[in-house]
Amino acid sequence: MDPAAPAPFDSSAVTGGEIPGSHGQPAYALRQSDPSPVPVLIAVPHAGRAYPGSLIERMRHPGYASLRLEDRYVDLLGEAVARATGAALLVAHAPRAMIDLNRAPEDVDWEMFAQGRPDGVGSYTPGLRARSGLGLIPRRLPGLGELWKHRHDEADLTARIEQIHAPYHDCLAASLAALRARWGAALLIDLHSMPPLGLREGHPPPEFVLGDRFGTTCHGSLVASCFGYFAGQRRAAAHNRPYAGGYVLERHAAPDSGLHAVQLEIDRSRYLDSRLAEPGQGFAAMVDVLTGLVRQLAGEVAELGRSADAAWPQAAE
Numbered sequence: 001m002d003p004a005a006p007a008p009f010d011s012s013a014v015t016g017g018e019i020p021g022s023h024g025q026p027a028y029a030l031r032q033s034d035p036s037p038v039p040v041l042i043a044v045p046h047a048g049r050a051y052p053g054s055l056i057e058r059m060r061h062p063g064y065a066s067l068r069l070e071d072r073y074v075d076l077l078g079e080a081v082a083r084a085t086g087a088a089l090l091v092a093h094a095p096r097a098m099i100d101l102n103r104a105p106e107d108v109d110w111e112m113f114a115q116g117r118p119d120g121v122g123s124y125t126p127g128l129r130a131r132s133g134l135g136l137i138p139r140r141l142p143g144l145g146e147l148w149k150h151r152h153d154e155a156d157l158t159a160r161i162e163q164i165h166a167p168y169h170d171c172l173a174a175s176l177a178a179l180r181a182r183w184g185a186a187l188l189i190d191l192h193s194m195p196p197l198g199l200r201e202g203h204p205p206p207e208f209v210l211g212d213r214f215g216t217t218c219h220g221s222l223v224a225s226c227f228g229y230f231a232g233q234r235r236a237a238a239h240n241r242p243y244a245g246g247y248v249l250e251r252h253a254a255p256d257s258g259l260h261a262v263q264l265e266i267d268r269s270r271y272l273d274s275r276l277a278e279p280g281q282g283f284a285a286m287v288d289v290l291t292g293l294v295r296q297l298a299g300e301v302a303e304l305g306r307s308a309d310a311a312w313p314q315a316a317e
Helices: 053-058 062-069 074-085 154-183 220-232 247-252 283-316
Strands: 013-016 028-031 040-044 088-092 186-194 208-211 237-239 259-267
Touching: 013 154, 028 154, 040 074, 040 154, 040 283, 074 088, 074 186, 074 283, 088 154, 154 186, 154 247, 154 283, 186 247, 186 283, 208 220, 220 237, 220 259, 220 283, 247 259, 259 283
Parallel strands: 040 088, 040 186, 186 259, 208 237
Antiparallel strands: 013 028, 028 088, 208 259
């Protein structure tokens, strides 16, 4: 079996969770082939567009804020790449405005809530991201200010964690474990988009930012392979700055145990139109670039898995 070769993609989806207030809309969908043809899972946590009416009514500027918060149509990129490569694909339908799946469940800004910080919340402590306005429930955006007309209730938060956040991450962990069981190693590509970046010390702005939490979430050979590939494609890429990866990588990466993870940010202007609102002329080319990257990494992750299998008997001796 050649893990870098194209493989048929099973379009049947397994759904899970539920978006509160949506009358049964699932929180996410997982598409994968069984058995898996490649040891790669693409996850898309920030492209959800299933907005319940009750959520929209509470937002100050729903159209503009949702466009700013979303990784606009990254799920369509992920779907096209998964079909071409056979990679598993996990896509969140729940919008980031409702809950941010790349934040820890305790990263809560309690000033957003009517009753403030409850007595029984235990370890719920706001971190740096919440204090900046982009915690588990986003509070504000630069240039736009506060996102909500009214304060939230604790019951809203509990429902979103239990029905969206927890099942999404449980599914992600189980999918990665299944890939590792088959291949000996697995790679998570946490796929995001970013606004265009400015010039950096006279160099062109990067089209991609690869994050590995400063070398802690992925084998160095895979990171080097990514940058070698981008260089060969004449695509500018940066490493960990300004995006090093968030909670998804912190929770699911364990490279010493064969679970590798990277966050990949893509410049939205490279695949969307000039308004950064709809797929643009660069969409097909971006799919081709990402497809080649996944095929290259798939073979290398499989080799890492084989190397680990070969080392285990020696370690036992």
